[in-house]
Amino acid sequence: MVELIPAETPELEAERAFLTEAHAALARMYQDVLHREIPVIGGEDNDERFTNESNALAHKQRTQALVDLPDVPLFFGRLDYEAGTIEELDRIYIGRRHVHDGLGAPLVIDWRAPVSVPFYRATRSDRQRVLLRRRYGFSDAAELTGFEDEPLIGTEAADVADAFLRAEIERPRTGPMRDIVATIQPEQDDLVRAPLHPSICVQGAPGTGKTAVGLHRVAYLLYTERERLSRGGVVIVGPNRSFLSYIRKVLPALGEVDVRQITIDELITQPAAASDEPETARVKGDARMAHVLRRALWSYVGTPTAGILYSKGSRRYRVHDYEVVDIVSALRESTRYAPGRNALAQRIAHAVLVLMERRGESPDDRVQNAVARSKPVKELVDAVWPRVVPEQVLHRLFSDADFLAQSADDLTPDERAAVLWRKPSRSWKSATWSAADAVLLDELDDLIERRAGSLGHLVLDEAQDLSAMQLRALGRRCRTGSATVLGDVAQATTPWAAGSWDRVLDHLEKTDAVVAELDRGFRVPAQIIDFAAKLLPEIAPTLGVPSGVRTVAEALTVVQTDELSFLDTLVAACRAALTGEGSVALIAADEQVSGLRDALAAAGLQPALLGETEEEMDTARLVCVPATLAKGLEFDAVVVAEPARIVSAEPRGLHRLYVVLTRAVTRLHIVHATPLPAALNQR
Numbered sequence: 001m002v003e004l005i006p007a008e009t010p011e012l013e014a015e016r017a018f019l020t021e022a023h024a025a026l027a028r029m030y031q032d033v034l035h036r037e038i039p040v041i042g043g044e045d046n047d048e049r050f051t052n053e054s055n056a057l058a059h060k061q062r063t064q065a066l067v068d069l070p071d072v073p074l075f076f077g078r079l080d081y082e083a084g085t086i087e088e089l090d091r092i093y094i095g096r097r098h099v100h101d102g103l104g105a106p107l108v109i110d111w112r113a114p115v116s117v118p119f120y121r122a123t124r125s126d127r128q129r130v131l132l133r134r135r136y137g138f139s140d141a142a143e144l145t146g147f148e149d150e151p152l153i154g155t156e157a158a159d160v161a162d163a164f165l166r167a168e169i170e171r172p173r174t175g176p177m178r179d180i181v182a183t184i185q186p187e188q189d190d191l192v193r194a195p196l197h198p199s200i201c202v203q204g205a206p207g208t209g210k211t212a213v214g215l216h217r218v219a220y221l222l223y224t225e226r227e228r229l230s231r232g233g234v235v236i237v238g239p240n241r242s243f244l245s246y247i248r249k250v251l252p253a254l255g256e257v258d259v260r261q262i263t264i265d266e267l268i269t270q271p272a273a274a275s276d277e278p279e280t281a282r283v284k285g286d287a288r289m290a291h292v293l294r295r296a297l298w299s300y301v302g303t304p305t306a307g308i309l310y311s312k313g314s315r316r317y318r319v320h321d322y323e324v325v326d327i328v329s330a331l332r333e334s335t336r337y338a339p340g341r342n343a344l345a346q347r348i349a350h351a352v353l354v355l356m357e358r359r360g361e362s363p364d365d366r367v368q369n370a371v372a373r374s375k376p377v378k379e380l381v382d383a384v385w386p387r388v389v390p391e392q393v394l395h396r397l398f399s400d401a402d403f404l405a406q407s408a409d410d411l412t413p414d415e416r417a418a419v420l421w422r423k424p425s426r427s428w429k430s431a432t433w434s435a436a437d438a439v440l441l442d443e444l445d446d447l448i449e450r451r452a453g454s455l456g457h458l459v460l461d462e463a464q465d466l467s468a469m470q471l472r473a474l475g476r477r478c479r480t481g482s483a484t485v486l487g488d489v490a491q492a493t494t495p496w497a498a499g500s501w502d503r504v505l506d507h508l509e510k511t512d513a514v515v516a517e518l519d520r521g522f523r524v525p526a527q528i529i530d531f532a533a534k535l536l537p538e539i540a541p542t543l544g545v546p547s548g549v550r551t552v553a554e555a556l557t558v559v560q561t562d563e564l565s566f567l568d569t570l571v572a573a574c575r576a577a578l579t580g581e582g583s584v585a586l587i588a589a590d591e592q593v594s595g596l597r598d599a600l601a602a603a604g605l606q607p608a609l610l611g612e613t614e615e616e617m618d619t620a621r622l623v624c625v626p627a628t629l630a631k632g633l634e635f636d637a638v639v640v641a642e643p644a645r646i647v648s649a650e651p652r653g654l655h656r657l658y659v660v661l662t663r664a665v666t667r668l669h670i671v672h673a674t675p676l677p678a679a680l681n682q683r
């Protein structure tokens with residue numbers, strides 16, 4: 001731990017007094033906003049109602065953002081600048097939000113403001129006019145307990161930054177993820193403060209801070225681009241509810257209370273009723289399905305074999321079949337499906353109008369609309385270009401082998417067999433859809449009618465797991481917005497994973513994205529990273545080996561036991577882990593985990609099972625985690641049961657094991673009766 005200036009020096013007292021003053025000022029700001037009248041404009045038309053609602057919402061958000069959270073310190077650092085660097089301020093306190101004294105003078109400056117940047121960037125060789133950097137220590141109840149100074153001039157070099165970072169990482173975990181705003185590292189800061197456009201994509205080994213970077217970047221972008229982003233909004237997409245629950249408090253602690261955090265299934269689909277075999281889901285998620293769907297949909301458009309005869313009074317106007325053929329083929333090239341139907345009716349009507357004009361009539365637009373809506377035109381359009389809904393097309397594709405074969409010539413026969421339903425429902429109306437189907441329906445929906453993609457910014461965490469079709473669906477939702485794509489290809493556990501960042505960005509239609517790499521592992525001690533990295537030659541041979549920034553004494557223990565004493569050894573490992581501070585997880589193959597939870601409970605350990613409710617990680621000290629839910633989470637100590645069973649449970653089991661082995665902040669204890677996977681035995 002860093003040795004902070006001990007309590008009760010006059011200087012610490014002065015800092016405490018300043019903190020009290022800042023709290024009082026924030027309380028005044030809150031009261032001011034709370035009691036500020038919200039302007040209401042009279043009238044009940046849509047515009048007026050919309051303006052009133054927006055004003056009320058903005059007021060609510062502003063008030064919420066000023067709530068003084070009891071466990072979040074108001075500032076965490078201080079910069080002493082050379083005199084005259086910033087107008088009338090030689091010293092600034094840096095915190096999670098701006099606090100002023102009511103008369104215009106800042107007391108605490110938001111970490112996102114440009115003047116705060118040197119807190120993260122200034123070094124002795126590039127001081128940026130900073131004389132001294134001060135970092136504060138707080139108790140869990142946000143009481144100021146001490147501070148540490150880092151002078152940037154003079155001969156006395158104090159390398160306190162690393163010690164401070166280490167102390168922050170090793171502060172025992174209780175409850176959900178916390179922010180890292182006091183210790184963001186320069187390579188992370190680069191990404192956090194990268195402009196809104198172009199998109200960025202971060203490949204990073206476990207525990208390099210990708211999730212933290214993504215969340216802080218959202219807070220930063222909302223600070224610098226609030227107006228632009230307020231229109232389309234910001235969405236964070238995470239792999240599952242447990243993960244989202246784990247990260248849910250970071251943005252509110254940074255003063256941002258209005259960001260949607262959601263799983264991909266919630267964003268794109270309704271809850272899925274059916275499930276797919278891994279191979280079926282892989283094929284359904286493959287990029288080639290986009291082509292299959294396009295062909296299937298457009299095969300509904302037929303070749304006209306007859307023209308129309310339009311009658312008005314005693315007159316007849318004939319549009320020949322070959323003219324309709326030309327119109328249809330021109331439209332096929334240039335529109336989406338649904339507007340194409342309307343355009344076909346209008347173009348045929350236009351051809352009738354031309355005939356009318358040739359006969360000396362002078363029809364106007366109303367006549368054209370009437371012709372487009374007339375019975376012969378409607379009948380022809382319905383026959384040649386029928387109305388379809390996504391479910392109808394997909395139902396036919398998965399239940400009619402000939403139709404599938406016609407549409408899917410670039411899938412292999414085995415792949416086609418994998419997606420064909422064995423027992424199709426009678427009609428598309430009674431079909432039950434899987435999560436992968438829902439993504440295909442989404443694509444079809446967009447092929448039929450362009451869907452607006454208005455999101456301002458999209459953060460995709462664990463993006464290595466998304467299928468091509470999911471990425472396309474996400475990309476559509478932020479066609480003009482930008483994205484922060486975060487992930488680690490070595491942690492790709494889904495059979496449908498897109499494979500490389502180039503491909504991910506291509507499917508997302510963000511090929512302009514800047515790809516960056518984070519390789520300093522903050523979470524996992526070096527000994528554990530080195531052990532887990534033995535899997536890399538098999539699971540991600542092109543990736544470099546990450547480096548851990550810390551070593552921790554006795555970080556890794558591997559115990560082999562026999563079947564008989566397996567449970568006792570496991571219970572003993574959990575019991576030992578619980579003697580340390582902070583959170584403890586037992587991670588095991590999904591099928592094994594609830595049995596192990598019962599064994600731990602029988603031994604009196606009071607474990608919770610992750611996934612039963614959303615808040616196990618907030619309250620229980622010992623959580624049993626199914627291997628498939630471990631992604632993105634971390635615990636002070638982790639006990640892993642039977643790695644070989646985790647590997648054999650799924651096609652990409654080695655990738656899953658890599659995820660599981662990299663969850664511990666201080667200690668990893670492996671207990672196994674079955675031999676370890678061969679790769680882990682390599683020297």
Ligand SMILES: Nc1ncnc2c1ncn2[C@@H]1O[C@H](COP(=O)(O)OP(=O)(O)OP(=O)(O)O)[C@@H](O)[C@H]1O
Binds near residue numbers: 165178205207211213
């Ligand atoms: N600059 C930092 N200061 C303090 N703690 C940090 C810093 N960077 C990362 N950490 C800590 O390291 C841990 C890992 O961070 P995070 O979960 O963001 O990593 P990740 O790259 O998303 O990992 P994974 O790929 O395993 O999901 C977190 O506890 C985070 O708070």
